[in-house]
Amino acid sequence: MKLLIADDDPQMVRALRITLAAHGYDVVTAADGAEAITVAAQESPDIVLLDLGMPRLDGVEVIQGLRGWTMAPIIVVSGRTGSADKVEALDAGADDFVTKPFQIDELLARLRALSRRAQPASGETGESTVRFGDVIVDLATKTVTRGGSRAHLTPTEWRMLEYLSRHPGALVTRQDLLKDIWGSEQVSDSGYLRLYMSQLRKKLEEVPGEPAHLLTEAGMGYRLVL
Structure with missing residues (x-):
């Protein structure tokens, strides 16, 4: 699996x-934002590790540029700890956010989570x-349509919907989703799951405030009702 590491810290x-x-x-590297986009276009990495504070183009601009043509998972690896930075990166299309300094085992776990390919397992639908x-929801082509029109989801919104779609009718716990999306059931929710569920309902439910399909099970998790 090919990784692109984009960071202006040569020691890192x-x-x-x-x-x-x-x-x-298989690792390829870039030392600034513009080079990151160039190398990504040339090398087609499977996953991108991206710093936010880089010269020429900052990390958010790189994410926006990449999302114009690739859905490869993007993990932001940054020393910025503010929630606004995390939200901005995730809204731009990043899949995960790791704060420096970090444990390499944590990063490896998140890489494994993002590199898993959708393979129906026990309890999953084979449809x-x-x-x-x-x-x-087309699980093969990773597309969603509503009323015949394409629904545009962020990468994280897609993975949340995909997980629910592979377990229709079943209770999916918050821990299940956190582990699948961010690579660890120990990751703090911090309201992200509620935020993404709210966004999904706005895009897919007839009445977002009174969902008929994307349901919350109070204190436990979520359920997709067909």
């Missing part, structure tokens, strides 16, 4: 390159499409 890049290569990853209301 060197350390990550050595460690991740030792774990079997390639799931329908509820006027919504069609």
